[in-house]
Amino acid sequence: MVAEMTSVELCAGAGGQALGLERAGFSHEALVEIDQHCRNTLLLNRPDWNVIQGEQADLGSFDGRPFKGIDLLAGGLPCPPFSAAGKQLGHADERNLFPDALRLVDEIQPKAVMIENVRGFLDAVFADYRQQLKRQLSKLGYHVDWHLFNASDFGVPQLRPRVVIVAIRKEFADQFFWPVSSGTSPQTVGETLQDLMAENGWRGAAWWSRQADDIAPTVVGGSKKHGGPDLGPTRAKRAWATLGVDGMGIANEAPERDFVGSPRLTVRMVARLQGFTDDWKFSGKKTPAYRQVGNAFPPPVAQAVATQVRVAISARKSLRIVGK
Numbered sequence: 001m002v003a004e005m006t007s008v009e010l011c012a013g014a015g016g017q018a019l020g021l022e023r024a025g026f027s028h029e030a031l032v033e034i035d036q037h038c039r040n041t042l043l044l045n046r047p048d049w050n051v052i053q054g055e056q057a058d059l060g061s062f063d064g065r066p067f068k069g070i071d072l073l074a075g076g077l078p079c080p081p082f083s084a085a086g087k088q089l090g091h092a093d094e095r096n097l098f099p100d101a102l103r104l105v106d107e108i109q110p111k112a113v114m115i116e117n118v119r120g121f122l123d124a125v126f127a128d129y130r131q132q133l134k135r136q137l138s139k140l141g142y143h144v145d146w147h148l149f150n151a152s153d154f155g156v157p158q159l160r161p162r163v164v165i166v167a168i169r170k171e172f173a174d175q176f177f178w179p180v181s182s183g184t185s186p187q188t189v190g191e192t193l194q195d196l197m198a199e200n201g202w203r204g205a206a207w208w209s210r211q212a213d214d215i216a217p218t219v220v221g222g223s224k225k226h227g228g229p230d231l232g233p234t235r236a237k238r239a240w241a242t243l244g245v246d247g248m249g250i251a252n253e254a255p256e257r258d259f260v261g262s263p264r265l266t267v268r269m270v271a272r273l274q275g276f277t278d279d280w281k282f283s284g285k286k287t288p289a290y291r292q293v294g295n296a297f298p299p300p301v302a303q304a305v306a307t308q309v310r311v312a313i314s315a316r317k318s319l320r321i322v323g324k
Contacts, residue, residue: 010075014292020302
């Protein structure tokens with residue numbers, strides 16, 4: 001049996017990236033998350049995980065020194081500083097946690113770093129910021145690269161473009177390669193959700209499934225700025241409407257037997273569209289549960305990248321052993 005590698009995760013959220021890392025063979029030494037609902041979700045699903053509580057649950061207060069030398073420091077840093085939906089203030093945004101992440105890289109000195117963020121991180125306006133980040137990590141001994149992935153390339157039934165930044169110690173860099181698409185098309189929204197839509201006997205489920213014949217648009221609406229759960233701004237709702245989905249809100253249950261019209265999605269349905277398996281539970285009522293799902297990093301994408309990180313570190317270790 002291959003030994004697990006160790007990780008610490010920052011801004012762990014509801015566990016999308018943590019679950020992907022677990023599947024890639026990483027054992028979590030600590031998970032840092034400021035939101036209590038998210039921490040409850042992590043412990044609900046993995047009671048044995050070391051989910052940091054109290055003052056150190058705030059990334060700015062977290063002390064990384066006890067975890068020095070782990071294999072991977074991962075995180076899904078808040079996206080508003082770089083999101084096209086926001087003001088794109090970048091380093092000037094108080095929610096920008098890259099400085100805290102860099103401090104923790106220095107304290108922990110992991111073999112690799114893996115950070116997820118929104119596509120807006122690659123916009124031209126942040127070119128200088130990206131190069132500054134690269135220089136800082138290089139000074140700490142890391143080779144840095146970033147890549148834009150679509151979740152649909154890894155079997156997730158939605159587009160969801162996301163940037164992943166990998167900083168890997170220079171001794172492992174020549175063994176790291178970005179994952180490539182699985183080469184198979186993901187299921188459509190209808191194929192993915194037909195059984196859930198039919199849970200209460202809705203007679204229109206099969207017909208609806210045939211009409212919902214494309215992958216989902218990017219799931220949004222996880223922001224706390226929204227008063228309640230819905231599938232995002234007007235343009236997002238229009239995209240959902242083409243799939244026969246009412247994006248004005250999130251339903252508590254699947255449609256009843258004689259329901260007529262466009263159904264709303266439940267939290268469980270959206271979670272499946274994010275790549276979560278049905279056994280992953282979300283703590284809290286509908287609004288906080290949906291926010292957790294809406295902000296998640298799809299586990300299959302996290303797994304694909306983390307697997308390549310693991311391979312790179314393992315390959316270099318193997319070469320050392322052979323060279324002795």
